[in-house]
Amino acid sequence: MARRNDHSREEIREMALEAAEQLVSEQGPGAFSARKVAGAIGYTVGTLYLVFDNLDDLILQMNARTLDRLHGRMLQARIQCRNSREALLRLGETYIRFADEDPHRWEMIFGHRTAEGEKTPEWFQQKVARMFALVEAVMQPLAKRRSAPEIAQAARALWGGVHGICILALTDKLGVAGVQSVQDLAQSLINNYLEGFTRQ
Amino acid sequence: MARRNDHSREEIREMALEAAEQLVSEQGPGAFSARKVAGAIGYTVGTLYLVFDNLDDLILQMNARTLDRLHGRMLQARIQCRNSREALLRLGETYIRFADEDPHRWEMIFGHRTAEGEKTPEWFQQKVARMFALVEAVMQPLAKRRSAPEIAQAARALWGGVHGICILALTDKLGVAGVQSVQDLAQSLINNYLEGFTRQ
DNA sequence: ACCTGAACACCGTTCAAGT
DNA sequence: ACCTGAACACCGTTCAAGT
Numbered sequence: 001m002a003r004r005n006d007h008s009r010e011e012i013r014e015m016a017l018e019a020a021e022q023l024v025s026e027q028g029p030g031a032f033s034a035r036k037v038a039g040a041i042g043y044t045v046g047t048l049y050l051v052f053d054n055l056d057d058l059i060l061q062m063n064a065r066t067l068d069r070l071h072g073r074m075l076q077a078r079i080q081c082r083n084s085r086e087a088l089l090r091l092g093e094t095y096i097r098f099a100d101e102d103p104h105r106w107e108m109i110f111g112h113r114t115a116e117g118e119k120t121p122e123w124f125q126q127k128v129a130r131m132f133a134l135v136e137a138v139m140q141p142l143a144k145r146r147s148a149p150e151i152a153q154a155a156r157a158l159w160g161g162v163h164g165i166c167i168l169a170l171t172d173k174l175g176v177a178g179v180q181s182v183q184d185l186a187q188s189l190i191n192n193y194l195e196g197f198t199r200q
Numbered sequence: 201m202a203r204r205n206d207h208s209r210e211e212i213r214e215m216a217l218e219a220a221e222q223l224v225s226e227q228g229p230g231a232f233s234a235r236k237v238a239g240a241i242g243y244t245v246g247t248l249y250l251v252f253d254n255l256d257d258l259i260l261q262m263n264a265r266t267l268d269r270l271h272g273r274m275l276q277a278r279i280q281c282r283n284s285r286e287a288l289l290r291l292g293e294t295y296i297r298f299a300d301e302d303p304h305r306w307e308m309i310f311g312h313r314t315a316e317g318e319k320t321p322e323w324f325q326q327k328v329a330r331m332f333a334l335v336e337a338v339m340q341p342l343a344k345r346r347s348a349p350e351i352a353q354a355a356r357a358l359w360g361g362v363h364g365i366c367i368l369a370l371t372d373k374l375g376v377a378g379v380q381s382v383q384d385l386a387q388s389l390i391n392n393y394l395e396g397f398t399r400q
Numbered sequence: 401a402c403c404t405g406a407a408c409a410c411c412g413t414t415c416a417a418g419t
Numbered sequence: 420a421c422c423t424g425a426a427c428a429c430c431g432t433t434c435a436a437g438t
Binding site (some may be wrong): 401402403404405406407408409410411412413414415416417418419 | 427437
């Protein structure tokens, strides 16, 4: 057995991530397993361990790609806006639409527990931080009298809030039905928060 | 083998839930398994299936008890306050302190994914709804000019927000260190939101 | 050098068989 | 009637052995 060399390391990595994303999207996180991913790309489980450290590593890399796509969409949403207030609302809308379009892939990012003792690697944390930095940048012109640390804190509070509404709604814990209601909640949070934050 | 009758059904249920809670508290959700819970109470795995439908059922019942304790704490926090604004801030503080004191048990509630196709049972959803009802009740006197549906929506937006800050911070995604920073973020969210919501 | 396949130590769940 | 223990179909992970 063995030595097929049909694909380079990098190709196998790409195929595996592609297959993993499809599996999660279509059947949810519960259906995800190393054997299924391997089977889907025509290799054995062992091969996955030549390319990834372990299953957590594979999931992390898959989640990184999802975060990259989200970040891309958020960047795109911002440049289509004429003012900062509109941009902030559009960022929230984009965030929720993205989660709603592929809830399984989304849950994979924020529902995935890093193993006890292990901590999320730096490069992944930065992909999350990048999102908050984007929110900060948009909030800056809205509260010119606030200091940089104040704006950083506000961006975290507000975006944590948008995220919370999103995650509770997607997991059926908010008692609201339909994406539009979730969008309304988030817009309400952003608008009212801004009211308080920019005044005074 | 078999027929010990040392404990009634109800006693086994109680022991199992107790053991499950301890296991999760001390070793995290990853260490949790039916065999470990059974072992901890001196019974076999099979016995658990005489008392619970399946592992999801056990987890749900454990989470229900956690939610009951949280609700109790929140009720207690409210009656110690002189006005509604203070009560709302104390509710947020209580929520976050509770999560921080036992993060694993907390994550079990909101990180637990109901199996694909299955949906969370009604009786559990109501325990979550009860929490939002409490927030609503506290917000009511703060915005007398708002309609009941408006207040219901505001409670969900605001508490979804507090939850989001809490969950992101606990899973190290907010880039903040220490409980106090999380508390600060939540208080900032509540204060600024209220500012916008109660004005006008 | 590359990949396999079988092994290991775990899972959740079921259920005939013992007392 | 109550509980067991073994079985089944799965896991993640490792690694000697084949080509």
